[in-house]
Amino acid sequence: MPQKILIIEDEKIIYNLLAKKLSFEGYNVFIAKDGEEGLIKLRKIKPDLVLLDIIMPKKNGFEVMEEMQKDEILKKIPVIVISNSGQPVEIERVKKLGAKDWFIKTDFDLQEIIKKVKKQIGK
Amino acid sequence: MKISILNKIILILILIGVLPITIFTFLTIDSYQGLIEKYAPYVVKEYPEIVSETLLNFENIKNQTLFIFLLIIVFVFFFSIILSRKITYPIKKLTEATNELKKGNLDTRIVLKTKDEFEDLAESFNQMIQELQRSRALLEDEKAVLEIRVEARTKQLRELAQSLDEKVKERTRELRIQRDRIMAIITNLVDGLIVIDKDKNIVLVNPNAEKFLGIKAGDIQKKSIDKLIKKNNTIKELFNLINQKGEKNIFREEFALKDPQRLVLEVSTTLLETGETVIILHDITREKLVEEMKTDFVSIAAHQLRTPVSAIKWSLKMILDGDLGSIKKEQREFLEKAYESNDRMIRLINDLLNVSRIEEGRFLYNIQKKDIKDIINNVINRSKTIVEKKGLELQFLFPKKKIPDIEVDVEKIELAIQNLLDNAITYTKPGGKVTISIDYKEPYKELLISIKDTGVGIPKDEQKRIFSKFFRGSNAIKIDTDGSGLGLFIVKNIIEAHNGKIWFESKEGKGTTFYFTLPIHQKI
Numbered sequence: 001m002p003q004k005i006l007i008i009e010d011e012k013i014i015y016n017l018l019a020k021k022l023s024f025e026g027y028n029v030f031i032a033k034d035g036e037e038g039l040i041k042l043r044k045i046k047p048d049l050v051l052l053d054i055i056m057p058k059k060n061g062f063e064v065m066e067e068m069q070k071d072e073i074l075k076k077i078p079v080i081v082i083s084n085s086g087q088p089v090e091i092e093r094v095k096k097l098g099a100k101d102w103f104i105k106t107d108f109d110l111q112e113i114i115k116k117v118k119k120q121i122g123k
Numbered sequence: 124m125k126i127s128i129l130n131k132i133i134l135i136l137i138l139i140g141v142l143p144i145t146i147f148t149f150l151t152i153d154s155y156q157g158l159i160e161k162y163a164p165y166v167v168k169e170y171p172e173i174v175s176e177t178l179l180n181f182e183n184i185k186n187q188t189l190f191i192f193l194l195i196i197v198f199v200f201f202f203s204i205i206l207s208r209k210i211t212y213p214i215k216k217l218t219e220a221t222n223e224l225k226k227g228n229l230d231t232r233i234v235l236k237t238k239d240e241f242e243d244l245a246e247s248f249n250q251m252i253q254e255l256q257r258s259r260a261l262l263e264d265e266k267a268v269l270e271i272r273v274e275a276r277t278k279q280l281r282e283l284a285q286s287l288d289e290k291v292k293e294r295t296r297e298l299r300i301q302r303d304r305i306m307a308i309i310t311n312l313v314d315g316l317i318v319i320d321k322d323k324n325i326v327l328v329n330p331n332a333e334k335f336l337g338i339k340a341g342d343i344q345k346k347s348i349d350k351l352i353k354k355n356n357t358i359k360e361l362f363n364l365i366n367q368k369g370e371k372n373i374f375r376e377e378f379a380l381k382d383p384q385r386l387v388l389e390v391s392t393t394l395l396e397t398g399e400t401v402i403i404l405h406d407i408t409r410e411k412l413v414e415e416m417k418t419d420f421v422s423i424a425a426h427q428l429r430t431p432v433s434a435i436k437w438s439l440k441m442i443l444d445g446d447l448g449s450i451k452k453e454q455r456e457f458l459e460k461a462y463e464s465n466d467r468m469i470r471l472i473n474d475l476l477n478v479s480r481i482e483e484g485r486f487l488y489n490i491q492k493k494d495i496k497d498i499i500n501n502v503i504n505r506s507k508t509i510v511e512k513k514g515l516e517l518q519f520l521f522p523k524k525k526i527p528d529i530e531v532d533v534e535k536i537e538l539a540i541q542n543l544l545d546n547a548i549t550y551t552k553p554g555g556k557v558t559i560s561i562d563y564k565e566p567y568k569e570l571l572i573s574i575k576d577t578g579v580g581i582p583k584d585e586q587k588r589i590f591s592k593f594f595r596g597s598n599a600i601k602i603d604t605d606g607s608g609l610g611l612f613i614v615k616n617i618i619e620a621h622n623g624k625i626w627f628e629s630k631e632g633k634g635t636t637f638y639f640t641l642p643i644h645q646k647i
Contacts, residue, residue: 013434017441024446055426084429085422105433106469109440 002028003121006047008038008064009082010056014105018051018082021110022117035059039067042074049121052099054083054090065097078120082113132210133203140199141192148188155181213241220248229256314405315388321398323348335386335404336361365392365402378404387411421476428472435465474609477538490645492528495570496521499559502540506548514553520560527563529570530645531621539617542610543574543637549603551578551634568643569623573636580631589627590615598631614639621645 005027009015019029030045032038036058042050054061061081068074080101081094091102101116108116159177216233223231229252233245309316315332319325324347328340336357343351343358352359364378378388389405439462441447443455450458503519510517540559547557555577562571579598581589588594593608618625618639629635 011430011434013438014430017434017437021437021441021446055422083426084433085425089418090422104429106429106436106472110437111440111444 002026003049004028004030004045004047005049005051005117006030006032006038006041006045007051008032008035008041008056008061009051009053010034011053014053014082017110018113021114025114025117027117035061035064038064042068042077043071046073047077049117050077050079051082051117052079054081054085054094062093062097065094065099069097080116080120127211132207133200136199136203136206137196140195144195145192148192152181152184152188155184209237213237213245217244217248220252224252229259314403316404317402319348319400319402325351326399331406332404335388335406361390361402364390425472425476428476429469432465432469432472436462436469439465474613477609477613490530491533492530493533495526495529495531495561495572495641498531498533498537499540499561499572502537502544503559505541506544509548510557513548513551515548515551516556518556518558520558522561522563524563526561526570527643529641529643531641532617535617536621536641539614539639540572540574542614546610547574547576547578547635547637550599551576555634564640567640569640570643571638571640573638575634575636577634580633580635581627581629582631586627586629590625 005022007015007018007022007029009018009031010033015031015033019031022029030041030047032041034057038050038052038056039059041047042064052061052064059067061083065079068077068079075098078100079094079098080103081099082103082105083090084105094102100120103113103116159181213233213235216235220231220233231252232249235242235245309327309329312329312331315335316327316329317325317332318327324345325343326345328338328344330340332338333340336355338355338358343355348358348362352362361378378390379386385408386406387408389407391403391405393401393403395401439458442450443458443462499519503517506517544557544559551557557577558573558575560573560575562573564571579596579602581596582598585594585596589596590611592612594612595608615625618641621641622645623639623641625637625639627635627637
């Protein structure tokens, strides 16, 4: 059974590309287009990994992680933050909220992102 | 009753001279009278003329006796006066002289030529006075000398006292001015200030400290902290923070106040030599707010700028990787160029965002222990393609001896080295050489890293400005038009954030060597 990855990201082209690449790698990919949808899908799907954007409508990435922290099951799901900002205060904040990794989209190729995913949950 | 010596002598002489004569006279008369009375009847009868003669004789004797008596009295008086004068005169003289002496007249002398004991006495008296006079004179002299000395000393002392008084006044005035000045500063200080003595009593609270903590100075001044902590929650939290950090050290810490003040304070303490602790409360509410706004702004800007370029990057990469089907050679070439251009755009955005972050002074973030060789090798690997493409020789020199791991923000140091290496590669013509070397300066516990190229060099008159933001060398612009002029500015900031130093040596047309040091350990 393939592992489930939930992408919570509002930018269509970004989640499309990510979903495509991850599907090629054999993961079962789900998409949520904002924080609120993300939380609903998190509870429903209970993915093995979450790729989480920070700046999103309705609920931002920080709020999603705060909600996850309150939930005993969701708390255990590894989160990789995919953001386009990377200020120390922000990185510090998501690390406190339990994020496993953080990357800035422009600094990595999709191939490198796959590596990060594999590092977290294997193939 | 006082009886003078004269009177006494007269009295005595009369008693000695007059009394026996008188008694003798009366006794003689008496015996004659007896004889007469015994023989009278016979004589009268027979010799009446004898009787009358005898009676006449008696009368004569009486008169004679009276005369002698009077004469004796006169003599007695006369001699008494002379005698008494002889005796009393010197005494009187002595008395007078003594009186004079009593009055303080030491020039008194007694002149007595009596040739007797009185003269001796007078002589002795005179000698005594002379002695007295001499010793008095001596005393006077000494007194005079002493007086002069005392006067001089008194004058000196008075002057000293006066100058001291003036000095004290002057100093007091200065101190008062100083105190007033300090008090004015403290009172009007924008920071809150609290001073605690060594017994943990609050000694001073300035108006802004009152305002920040929502307290009245009168309520807490001269009171012990231990008591105040029980009454006031804000004070309790503040001192908990201070105690945590240790009052003895100087430290800065954020302290967020809840309602109603809603302030963020930066607390710093300093221990004075007197054992007093000065607590300074600096209101950074605005800064914090601005900082938050800046973070939000940068975050949004980064998001807005990077999202499209990352979409382009990933799309191109997928196509180039053949994930979306095979592409023609010509298509690939164009797409690769597009990909490179996009990366240039990304670098530019990164530089801009880095600058904004550097200026916020919170660039260093993730300090890790790493082998510097690994970091440099990573950077070199990333640049291998371009080095080969350009036909450059890239050399990496490091000591054989083991270099201890270095405490750095890996990402930032990689960025710094990457920037320096990129510059070396960009500004060196094909066939040139780039050398990276590491040297471990063990006594200083630091690494010296150099990146040397045989490139265009930095024009001498531009060397001073090379680390300035947005500055680009005039020769560099001609070679590479898309540089932002931020690279070296960022590098310098990163190195300095690591407590390192950066400098360079350059000759136009010959090449440039950038040097920087990094301490093995970071003090945080």
